[in-house]
Each structure stands twice: as structure tokens, then as C-alpha cells.
Amino acid sequence: MRAELLIRERRQVAPDAFIDAKVWRVPLPVRASDHAFKYSLALVAGDVCVFRYDNEAGKGDHLHRGSVELPYRFVSIEKLMNDFIGDVREWLMQRTP
Template sequence: MNAILLVKERTVLSDEAFYEIVIWQVPDPVPGSAHPFKYRLALIVKDQCVLRYDNERGKGDHRHVGAVEEPITFTSLDDLLVAFERDRERIYP
């Protein structure tokens, strides 16, 4: 099985901000993750990434809030999207 693109969307919040969600289903977990998804969820404000959830190869599931990077626990895509939305609304209401 090849990777399957499940979601690719960009939502414009204002003239200065948007967020983008990209989720792939992959045949094997990305090294560092234990699930069959590769994802990137990002909030961009004034051309700067201020929030990003991703599972970069070798790092596993984590988020970036400004310059701080911290691990997250992946339980489901729904939970991931809810967590991202909660952080997004807190950072850019």
C-alpha cells in the first residue's frame, strides 16, 4: 500500500493568519510513532509558524509552540484535531 492523502486543507483566519492540516495514512508507522498516520497541523501568523503538531521521522508525535518543542501522546486523529484546535484558539482567537 502506498501513502494515502486523507486531508489537505488550508483555512484562512484573517489577512495575517491561516492554519493548514495535512494528514496521510501510511503503510508503516513513521519511525518514532506507533500509528499509521503522518501529519502536519500548523498555525501561521504574520508569516511565522506559531503552532505546529507533527510526527517528524525519528522524533515521533510532538508539537511546537513558538520555539518550544514537546512530545504529545497520540490517541486518535479526532483527539489530535481537538487538541490542535484548542491550542489554535488559545493562541489566535
């Protein structure tokens, strides 16, 4: 089985910000993860990554907030997407005067 692209989306969420979301189903777990998904979900504003959820090989599931890297507990794709969209909404609300 080859990697199967499940989600590929890039969408403008503000005049200077966009989300970039990619999720694949993989035949074997990414090193340091224990599930069959590889993902990268990012919010970028003004050419700066505000935050990103990903599971790069060797690091497992984690979240970048600016320059800080935090562990992330992966439960399911649905929860991952809900957590990401919730963070995007919160960030957008904080920018609204």
C-alpha cells in the same frame, strides 16, 4: 499500500494568519511513532509558525510552540484535530481585544 492523503486543508483564520493541515494514512508507522498516520498541523501568523503538531521521522509525535518542542501523546486523529483546533481557537481569542 501507498500513503493515502486523508486531510489537506489550508484556511485563512485571521487577516494575517492561516492554518495548514495535512494528514496521511501510511502503510508503516513513521519512525518513532506507533500508529499508521503521518501529520503536520500548523498555525502560521505573519510568516511565523505559531505552533505545529507533527511526527517527523525519528522524533515521533510532538508539538512545536515557537522555538520550544514538546512531546505530544497521539491517541487518535479525532483527538489530534480537536487539540489543534482548540489551540487555534485559544490563540484567536487571545488576540481579540
